[in-house]
Amino acid sequence: MYGDPALPPDFVSLPHANPDAPKGGRIVFGERGGFDSLNPYILKGRAPWGVQTHVFETLMGRSWDEPFTLYGLLAESIETGPDREWVEFHLRPEAAFSDGTPLTVDDVIWSFETLAEHGLPRYRNAWDKVARWEKVGARGIRFHFTERDNELPLILGLRPVLNPRDWEGRDFAESGLEVPIGTGPYTIGAFEPGRYIEFQRNPDYWGRDLPFNRGMHNLDTIRYEYFADGDVIFEAFRAGTVSTQRETNPARWATEYDFPAVRDGRIVKSEIPHGRPSGMEGFVFNTRKPIFADWRVREALIAAFNFDFVNQTVNGGAWPRRTSYFSNSILAMDPGPAEGEVRALLEPFADQLLPGTLEGYSLPESNGDQRNRAGLRQATALLEEAGWTIRDGVLKDAAGQPFAFTITVTSSEHESIANLYADALKRLGIEARIQLLDSAQYNERRNTYDYDMIINAWGLSLSPGNEQYLYWGADGVETPGTRNYMGMNSPAAEAMIDAMLTAGDQESFVAAVKALDRILMAGRYVVPFWFADASLLAHDARLKYPERTPVYGDWIGFLPEVWWYEE
Known part of the structure; x- marks a missing residue:
């Protein structure tokens, strides 16, 4: 994309391949x-x-x-x-x-x-x-x-x-x-x-x-081989029916891989580091729904998510949090106010950018305490500012409509995370229902944006480009089958993608990605989870x-x- 290829014209093989690898098996x-x-x-x-x-x-x-x-x-x-x-x-x-x-x-x-x-x-x-x-x-x-x-x-x-x-x-x-x-x-x-x-x-x-x-x-x-859920796949792996198991839960990695095939060496545990961006995974707000249209509401629900407690419960606290769509890479936005070329790219859109884009945005912090009092206080203040108040223990708007929505998931692991989140939201007077669907139903609903909130992951590369329109472009607000699951419509984001695609050098490209990252994070479209490094x-x-x-x-x-x- 920029500069010269790393390999010469007469290269023997890709550097991460073994040219003498045997065939078979x-x-x-x-x-x-x-x-x-x-x-x-x-x-x-x-x-x-x-x-x-x-x-x-x-x-x-x-x-x-x-x-x-x-x-x-x-x-x-x-x-x-x-x-x-x-x-x-x-x-x-x-x-x-x-x-x-x-x-x-x-x-x-x-x-x-x-x-x-x-x-x-x-x-x-x-x-x-x-x-x-x-x-x-x-x-x-x-x-x-x-x-x-x-x-x-x-x-x-x-x-x-x-x-x-x-x-x-x-x-x-x-x-x-x-x-x-x-x-x-x-x-x-x-x-x-x-x-x-x-x-x-x-x-x-x-x-x-x-x-x-x-x-x-x-x-x-x-x-x-196809199975009903991840637990069945794990049991098939333990039995030797399946050859590999990619583990996403470090707590289970530490405690549940002590079966005979591991102890006698028939199964090997490999930890493989990487230098790719974290991408984004978390609870996704469908902003097509009026209940999530106000950024203050979204910020409140981000503050209500007790990240440290959930990460400890699910992962033993092993994984770091996604503080950017490009964490773990040079493309991640810098802390504090936007400066230099990043600021120059964003300033023409200053009147339409959400608070924090130019000034600097960071996720609300939690301390691991199960009650998360500070986060819930912050959430309550933001919800009141947005017109939501507690009446008879239920959060309601000015018309008396309760704050209730459904979190649609497709795995038992995601269901457990959603249940922890729903328990925290109850303290705000919010009813979060959990809906577990099979893969076919879930994909159909996701493709047509028929949900309130889902858990989704976007994998991002070290060279983001045209696919970013598919993820964040305005066409995806109504066109089915894109990956704009939050329904964002941001001319500023599309301008940053344009700048990425027309950058003349690596420095300008990186600045455009950092500017896009600021728009995405300050948009409060996702309640971010952890990532595996x-x-x-x-x-x-x-x-x-x-x-x-x-x-x-x-x-x-x-x-x-x-x-x-x-x-």
Whole structure:
């Protein structure tokens, strides 16, 4: 995205891959929920994550050891204009689908246009900035852009390339279980909807000898088993049915991993640090609902959340709090008033920014005492200022309507956190009901913004870009299927995203992200939880990974991509 790639043109392998890793073996993942579709690129249906990860490829591949650097994958060469006003890709002549059909420029165009017209909303955002495209020779294609956006060449480089023949005579937007044929290193093997799916390594994979792929895609079989909930998955892992368990609860990591397979070495506990941003996770206010439209109400409910007590109860106090959408990275907003380029970016919007954006915003503090008196006093004052008062033990507005809402969750772990929060809110006269839904119902409700409050997590990278419109853009207030779950509508936030995408250097880019972070935090859209600064991963001892982990750690592109099986 900025500067030069870290790897030279003649690199042997990605730095976090073992080029000598053996091929063979299998891994079994435990997944919650189920699936009823094999098309992961549309809103309808539920598709296994592994389809897009293992079966389909993109023109370029990402190195997860750099903030945002791509190397040629399906494309053997890439050119851009001096201001990235166009990008030109040339396909590798050996690139082919798993059935041996050569990849063509027409396949690429069909994929990009179909995804924009019928796929998930995120695919349209960037495509709307493509003014036109043209073929260049037999295997080249050039895209011209309508506006300055330094990220667009990279975004197009990461678009999945599909097989048009898979959808002949079928509506792409309708979900189904027809097996797609991709160019990737795996093909879909045996599956049973809602129960399991297997991916088999293709020994004739066209890209197996590329330096970008050396030491990657080592396992012969990748299987996903589906279970009702996380507790059942853990028991399946203890029994040896599942190969890995990614633990999110450090208290359980310390106390519940002392079963025989751990003691005799069949299971290994690995702690893998990372340098990626924390992202954001917490209770999300749906500001489309009038009850959460006032920022003072949202601030009050943030103050009422007894973070230290809940963190101690759930995690043994092990994890730090998310004080920024980009905690754990150089992109996080600085404490105190905005200064320098960050302030210059924000000041044109001063009249519409919420208190704390320019002056400095920090989360209300708690001391770990279960009663959280200081936080509740602060919350009461803010609620009174916003027109809510206690009458007969119930918090009501001027019209006498009680303050009541529903927290919708989809796991027993989140239900327990919500119950702790609801108990605290009772002391304010607020009724917070807890609604536990299965994954299918929950996703449908979330996609259509049919909730008062949910728990959500946004994973953020070291190079945020166009996807930020999907997360925080005004289109998501009404358009279903975005990730603007709070329903925020902020011209200032969109201006900061514009500044990120047109920044001429790393310093200006970082300033724009810090400014966006201030808008998000001072918007009081989320009651922030904790974050893990390391991954806690228990796994079959026969599964190995390189000693050197990428800057993003145990994230996308790590497990199972660079792992291998060894007796």
